[in-house]
Amino acid sequence: MSRLSSFSHNAEMTLKDRFMRLSWFYIFLICLVAATGLVVLYAAANGNWNPWASKQFVRFCLGFSVMIVVGMTNLRFWLKYAYAFYTVAVIMLFIVEFFGHDAMGAQRWLNLGFIKVQPSELMKIALILALSRYFHGGSLQDAQSMSYLVAPSLMVLLPVALVLKQPDLGTAVLMASGAVILFFLVGVQMWKFGVMACLGLISLPIGWRFLHDYQKERVYTFLDPERDPLGKGYHILQSKITLGSGGIFGKGFLQGTQSRLNFLPEKQTDFIFTVLAEEFGLIGSVSLLMLYLVLIFYGCLIAFRSTSFFGRLLALGLSANLFLYVFINIAMVMGLLPVVGVPLPMISYGGTVMLTLMFSFGLIECVNVNRDVQIGRRGAYDD
């Protein structure tokens, strides 16, 4: 402990030191989830590595190196460039508005030539980074004063509005909720959340008018999935059938009839949880949820081992973000929430999500590596 604490005064650690300070248990948990994801994607393709599991594995490997690299960086770097990172993400969101690649009726993709990225995914992390930096610099009294909250609120509203316009309700909800959790963590008074909730409820009918027809349809379908079982309600009904028919023990690996016979279109993405639940039953679905919870709370544990406020807030915010992913996705496939298009972290097939998740795990690792580095309020401006 004495040897390690010596770093507190000396931010310059060797690469080897940093590598040694990575949380290998946390990495192990991440690998466990990713392995589960590969198994489920393998099952979703009727016992084939192609077309999903193999590609996902490559992405995981890429993401893994990103995580290790990011984990071994200096936390001050992220504090220093948080706003820059945020600005780049916002610009990318603007670009996607005008030059975006069309997919499924929504412009979410930016084609960079060699890779297609979803700026909205990066935006989630950039927002958490920016807010963490902002609140790192303020006191509790600041956080509880109204004027102090104007800037971060704008920081949240700008990307949320852009993402909503894409339109990507799922990401907007994730981003906004993630931000609300950060506001909550830094000590903004409860009554302010109460007021916000009331204002939100009042403006709901107005906001409703700005929703796209298909988004309204999704809400209708959520409220009554059986009203059009072969049309709009087909997804959620089949999703519930797939889950429910798994029973306690499941139908067995590669024995899921619903997924094998394609009753769930696009099952490899947002509805991947049902494939697992069908083949491994309640045991499988509860185990996965528990695995996620362990991952999330271990992230919180890392947060509290950190001495810097920035590090704590960053790790807590990213873990909360992970939780939101998990909760919204599983609640959605079980018919508890409308279908909003939120993937299941590390398991749903998708490149950008995998990479941004691994990036955020890298940041949490970075917090862990730099847990003894003390960063003052003005740490962003120190050298």
Place this chain on the structure above:
Amino acid sequence: MITRDGDKGKMLTRRAAMVAGGQLFLSSVLLGRMYWLQVLESDRYKTLAEENRISTRLIAPPRGLIYDRFGTVLADNNQNFRALVISEQTEGNLNATLEALNKILPLTDAEIQRIRREVRRSRDFTPVTIRENLSWQEMAAIQLNAPDLPGIIIDEGLSRYYPGREESAHVLGYVGVVSEQEIATGENPLWKLPGFRIGKAGIELQYNAELCGKEGAQRVEVNAVGRVIRAIERDEGVAGKSLPLTIDERLQKIAYKRMKNQSGSAVLLDIYTGEVLMMVSTPAFDPNAFNRGLTSEEWKALSNNDRKPLLNKALGGLYSPGSTFKMVVALAALEAGVIRPETKIDCRGYTMMGNHRFHCWKGAGHGELNLKEALMHSCDIYFYEIARRTGIDKISAMAKKFGFGSLTGINLPGEKAGLMPTRHWKEMVLGEQWLQGDTYNVGIGQGAILATPLQLAVMTAALANDGIKVKPTLIVPENRNPNATQGEYLNIPKNYLQLMREGMFEVVNNSKGTAKWAHIDVDGKLIAGKTGTTQVKRISMKEREQGLKRQEDLPWEDRNHALFVTFGPTDSPRYALAVVIEHGGGGSTTAAPIARDIMRAALKLDPAAKQPVKPHKTIISSKGIK
């Protein structure tokens, strides 16, 4: 500064704990939902998943065969080859496949259009019928060229075939595709199968349920778009029951051949069992054409024909019985006691009722006649007189005993009840009073009275079997007893019936009888009978004065109906036959010779003497299907 930062840290810890609590709460909601879906509601969703996965496809059972009483097949199933196209297997070019097929099996533009339309409407893997009932040559040509015809497959089905064609058309009826209205009633899931056929007339209709059998089912696993992934189980269903009929195919053939140029019908009954041994109606139709599907021209030709080929005249044709009714009048008179067998009545060619003159068919008159002689000569004056003496009420009662005016209850659709007029009937229906002249007309089987040939056969059987009204049937009864008469005992004194039979014997076998040309002797077996000729057009006084035209000189539709009822052998009766030839001219000249030829064949073949064959085994086709 430090304390303030400390406050910040404490707040973060507190709030983080609250967030964690919230996360645990939300997670427990998820767990509850998982428990609900995967444990409590699991059975329901398992059923739904199974319903998703399994699709049941019906298999049409082979239709039951219909046999004659000795096992000759009357309605068979033939192999039917169909050409189908599966568009997803046409290597993406349906037009090329159809063009290639066109060289082997020329297709009409209409067919090609229909095929394209159906392909567009159905899923890629659904077979679409190109043509049914392919010949062996066509089928073989397609099979040989299979490599050039991607997507074309040959499918084997069964198709109804009636080897006797017109001979037994009205008894067997025919099968046809289920009509839209019938599908709407949705009685049977099989009806929705494309090309499925049901009985539309005759035995095919009457026993459709038995002949249809029970549908089989093939349970297959399908994916979300309905493509079959694999077969799970197959239940062939139960083939339709084989149906042995009472008719003798040989007699059908003989009778049809004898009558096919006439418009009429003939029914031959076993007088003890009521079994219909022969039933022919002409002109007939080819039931195979209905199975194939009639063109609109063919249909028009059949339905507009004034000789009504679609009507089974044996039970749906209504005729005045004419002189064949005279036995009933005589029995009524004897039972009423108004005459005795030897009572003589003088025929002078006509009789007066008020100032209306009723003529005998023989203008010169018959002179004094007793009952037997009156039957032999079919004297009208004699029967006018005894009808007058008996009265309509007693004549009607006797006729109704014999079944006139009511259905015989034969197991074929389309039977008509006919009409036996009574005082009450005339008042109720026509609103007129019964007149003496009406009774005169009924006395010779004319006027309002209407009967089917089948009713006449039942009447004749009752005269021959000592007064038992049998219920005609086309199905061999379960516990057939060829020696005990099954039917309704009419309670008519046997000596009166004996007298009727003697009279009928004279009609045929006396050189002065009206049907002396019908005399036959088959190894000592003789027949007895009664002629009948009924006017279709009323003869006016003027025509009578000008001298009656010969029947042959009249237009067809104005000629008289010719009737003949007969039974035999006379010493121990077994068969009763009624023949009605529409506009045939005269009973003695047209109907009696036809009846004679049918009876000769019946006595020779003697089908009632042999126990009917019961086909036990259910077979799909008489030729055997590979």
